[in-house]
Amino acid sequence: MQSSQLSLLDHFADHCPHLFLRCLCVWPENFDCILDQISSHLIFHSSSANHQLLVAIQFATFLFHAGHYGNVALPEDVAQWAGVSVGSVINFTNWVMVTILDEHDTFVNIPPHTLEDMERACTFTESWTCLAWRNRVFAADGSSIPLFEKPHIFGESFYDRKSRYSLNYQVYTPMHAKWNTYHS
Known part of the structure; x- marks a missing residue:
């Protein structure tokens, strides 16, 4: 029914x-x-x-x-x-x-690398990761994907601040290689 x-x-x-x-x-x-x-x-x-x-x-x-x-x-x-x-x-x-x-x-619009916000994002990424990632991080907002249950291996390490088990993700892509594709 x-x-x-x-x-x-x-x-x-x-x-x-x-x-x-x-x-x-x-x-x-x-x-x-x-x-x-x-x-x-x-x-x-x-x-x-x-x-x-x-x-x-x-x-x-x-x-x-x-x-x-x-x-x-x-x-x-x-x-x-x-x-x-x-x-x-x-x-x-x-x-x-x-x-x-x-x-x-x-749906996906990558802003030009010349914008001040993009420069701040690149600087932030470089300061928290390494120089090699400076122009490669597309999203580093700490978004999480909730998991159905606690993972069996290292389960407690997946427990997040929202009192659930989840994975954090970020998208890695060479941004500078795509500028001409998206903004030509």
């Missing part, structure tokens, strides 16, 4: 945006902006007699799935939340990821 929670999102967007954020991990305005960007992708258009669900439903299901972890992130539980099949949850996740990856250059 399934009962969709998707109908609550309209109410949350209009009257309780913090609840929308809790469900989908984005503000309603950001959801609409990204939805506008991805809706025209060919992956959401089918020539068969079986039409896909609205892109908004697919995107909301993907965000709920991607934004939760542990027992809530199981495809079965996401399917229950969205009122769709488990296969649909898996398809929506795959399709939305394809569209987001195809829109990479739209």
